[in-house]
Amino acid sequence: MNENQKNKPRGAKKTIFIIALSFLAGIINGFVGTGGGIVMVFLLFRLYGGGEENTKIVFARTLLTVFPMSFAALTVYLRNSAVDTALILRVALPAVLGGIAGALFMDRIDKRLLNLIFALLVIYSGISMVRG
Amino acid sequence: MGLGIGGGGFFVIYLTLCRDYGQIVAQGTNLLFFLISAFASLMVHMKKRKLFSRELIPIILISVPATALGAYLANILSPKIAKISLGILLILSGVITLTKVIRAYIKEKNEKNCKKDFTK
Numbered sequence: 008m009n010e011n012q013k014n015k016p017r018g019a020k021k022t023i024f025i026i027a028l029s030f031l032a033g034i035i036n037g038f039v040g041t042g043g044g045i046v047m048v049f050l051l052f053r054l055y056g057g058g059e060e061n062t063k064i065v066f067a068r069t070l071l072t073v074f075p076m077s078f079a080a081l082t083v084y085l086r087n088s089a090v091d092t093a094l095i096l097r098v099a100l101p102a103v104l105g106g107i108a109g110a111l112f113m114d115r116i117d118k119r120l121l122n123l124i125f126a127l128l129v130i131y132s133g134i135s136m137v138r139g
Numbered sequence: 140m141g142l143g144i145g146g147g148g149f150f151v152i153y154l155t156l157c158r159d160y161g162q163i164v165a166q167g168t169n170l171l172f173f174l175i176s177a178f179a180s181l182m183v184h185m186k187k188r189k190l191f192s193r194e195l196i197p198i199i200l201i202s203v204p205a206t207a208l209g210a211y212l213a214n215i216l217s218p219k220i221a222k223i224s225l226g227i228l229l230i231l232s233g234v235i236t237l238t239k240v241i242r243a244y245i246k247e248k249n250e251k252n253c254k255k256d257f258t259k
Contacts, residue, residue, distance in 0.1 A: 025197055033202035037209025039225035040166025041151060041173065043202065045232040054194055067184035071191070072198055074177050076206040077170050083210035084167030091160070091168045099175050106176035110183035119240055126237035128149070133229030135152050136222055 016053060024053065036073065037080040044073045045129070062118045067110075151225065162218035 016024040028050040036043025051065040051072075084090050150172050154165035184190060213221050 025194075026201055029198045029201035030205045033205025033207075034209040034212075035224075035228060036202070037206035037211070038213045039151075039209075039221050039228065040169045040213070042225060042228050042232075043206065045228065047198075047202075050198070064188060064190070067181075067188065067190050068192070068195065070177055070181055070184065072195055072202060074174065074181060075199055076202050077173050077177070079203045079207045080210040081167065081170040081174060083207055083214065084163070084170060087163075087167075087214045089163045089167035089214065090171055091164060092171065094154075094168060095171050095175065098172065102172055102176035103179040106178070106180035107183055110180040110187075119243060122236050122240045126233045126240060128233070129229040130233030130237065132149055132152055133226045133231075133233060135156065136226030136229060138226075 015056065021054075025050065032072075033076055036076045037083065040080065040084070043076050044069050047072050058118075062121065066121075155222070162222045163213060166213060166221065 015021075028046055032043040032046035032050065035046060047069045048065060051068055052061075055061050055065055055068075081090070150169045151162075151165045154160040154168060155162055160168070181190075
């Protein structure tokens with residue numbers, strides 16, 4: 008049994024783990040409009056394990072789970088008129104191109120570099136948010 | 140963003156700090172921005188590898204209503220709470236990931252040194 012398999016939750020512990028973290032990811036994603044993916048990455052790494060190929064699958068599956076979450080949150084924000092759709096029309100094309108470039112580029116960079124970029128970017132973002 | 144996650148926080152920061160958007164409108168706009176960029180990214184990922192697994196079904200079924208609840212709370216509570224919550228969440232997540240990267244680097248370096256000593 009390798010290290011990844013040892014750390015995977017099993018049985019009732021696994022069920023509680025999935026329910027708690029899925030709920031937490033949802034609450035965070037809805038409450039702050041982002042961030043659900045951070046919890047989801049943690050959850051999916053525990054379920055599927057680490058390793059070079061698994062990291063890519065976990066990141067892609069995170070995107071797959073956060074997509075319906077964000078759609079649900081967006082409907083609530085739209086009902087409260089808290090979305091600037093005019094701005095989105097201007098940035099939609101760069102957003103699409105950025106998304107495609109990121110997905111294509113992911114296979115060409117190694118797992119450690121991917122994690123390092125992610126860590127530094129989120130720390131910088133977090134400090135900026137707290138400082139206001 | 141196409142890496143999987145991480146782009147969202149930066150767009151909220153850009154809108155609040157550089158464009159003077161209110162926190163809640165920045166969050167709502169970010170969600171739409173995320174959905175557009177994530178859709179393109181998901182299409183690329185789906186072409187490359189099989190993404191769907193049965194384990195994702197309960198995750199989606201629980202997280203989607205929880206997200207709607209979180210969004211509802213964001214729209215009735217003070218925006219400052221959402222802003223500070225996001226900041227703390229990002230810092231924690233970054234520090235945890237950075238610690239893992241450093242640990243893995245040290246472990247690999249030690250293993251290389253052990254192999255070198257063994258071959259000597």
